[in-house]
Amino acid sequence: MIPAYAPAVRKLIHEVADNIMMPRFQQLALDEIVEKMPGDLVTVIDRESEARLTEGLLAILPDSRVVGEEATAADPSLLDRIGEGVVWIVDPLDGTANYAEGKWPFAIMVALAIDGVTEAGFVYDPVKKRMCEAVAGVGAFVNGERITARSTGQPLPVGALPNRFLTDEERQDFERRMEGRFLPVPIPGCAGEQYPRLVLGENDVALFWRALPWDHAPGALFLTEAGGRIARFDGTPYRVDDRRTGLIAAASPALWDEAAKILVG
Missing domain, CATH: 3.30.540.10 (Fructose-1,6-Bisphosphatase, subunit A, domain 1)
Structure with missing residues (x-):
């Protein structure tokens, strides 16, 4: 209730x-x-x-x-x-x-x-x-x-995948992994918009390098309760007291698995 x-x-x-x-x-x-x-x-x-x-x-x-x-x-x-x-x-x-x-x-x-x-x-x-x-x-x-989360239905996953916090070497590896495997879209600069996009069928995957609790606690629960998935790069569930960096969020567990395989290996 x-x-x-x-x-x-x-x-x-x-x-x-x-x-x-x-x-x-x-x-x-x-x-x-x-x-x-x-x-x-x-x-x-x-x-x-x-x-x-x-x-x-x-x-x-x-x-x-x-x-x-x-x-x-x-x-x-x-x-x-x-x-x-x-x-x-x-x-x-x-x-x-x-x-x-x-x-x-x-x-x-x-x-x-x-x-x-x-x-x-x-x-x-x-x-x-x-x-x-x-x-x-x-x-x-x-x-x-x-509401229940839904995918975009595009042939490739639509991904908001920033590289702002990466070194040049990390950025090159990241872009190599992404090439031809996602449809990249601009990030909104607002987690309060990014999480609804995952639920409302506008994006399939989002990547967050920073994981400050006020940026993610509300949206992560909204996504999860709608049927999506958010987790650390190693698959560990999101918690507000986990200070590690890096999160992958997706409109479904299957999309999360696909994205993690590409982005993390």
């Missing part, structure tokens, strides 16, 4: 989108966008959204903790106990670079994990007003309608 807290979480996410995020979309001043580190932006909206989400989520489950992207940037030790107890995992603005440029896609993402296992996930697209939601053992839903 759907957890009793789910309606309150949806309401909170909609409130943040409507009152904080969308009124400032395409309205940010240059001094409201800064680099946390080279190539990694943060805006005033990230911080305001996370503050409101944190306040609201703690009110919904008072005995919980919140691990948010921006709070963790200030205090990395927050990740040390992410696998213990009842923890909300928050990405207050996934796709910050897109939002800062005044373009779609971007999303709000929230997950609830208990002892390192994701129990519920929420991925909200404020532009499309699309709420992707999942509950472990219950299923995946888009705006309240149950």
Whole structure:
């Protein structure tokens, strides 16, 4: 059954989108966008959204903790106990670079994990007003309608397969493995859009080099509950407290196996 807290979480996410995020979309001043580190932006909206989400989520489950992207940037030790107890995992603005440029896609993402296992996930697209939601053992839903992942049906798997974090040597090997075996498509720069693409029949496979929990906890559960698969390169199931890099996600277990055979060997 759907957890009793789910309606309150949806309401909170909609409130943040409507009152904080969308009124400032395409309205940010240059001094409201800064680099946390080279190539990694943060805006005033990230911080305001996370503050409101944190306040609201703690009110919904008072005995919980919140691990948010921006709070963790200030205090990395927050990740040390992410696998213990009842923890909300928050990405207050996934796709910050897109939002800062005044373009779609971007999303709000929230997950609830208990002892390192994701129990519920929420991925909200404020532009499309699309709420992707999942509950472990219950299923995946888009705006309240149950959904099952489907492939694109293309002759070759449609893959969002970035090579940004690879060395030149790794990139050459990667491209050699991919050649003629995937139909490559651009990545959206937003995990909150990439996971729905896998479920909705737009992409078959996605590769993620970084595996930060706020980027993947909600979407990974949504994909899995819809019938897809996500795992580490060695096939280990995804957990929020596993700090290794690298994930392969696919619209079905069979597509995952095919992709892993090509990409990992």
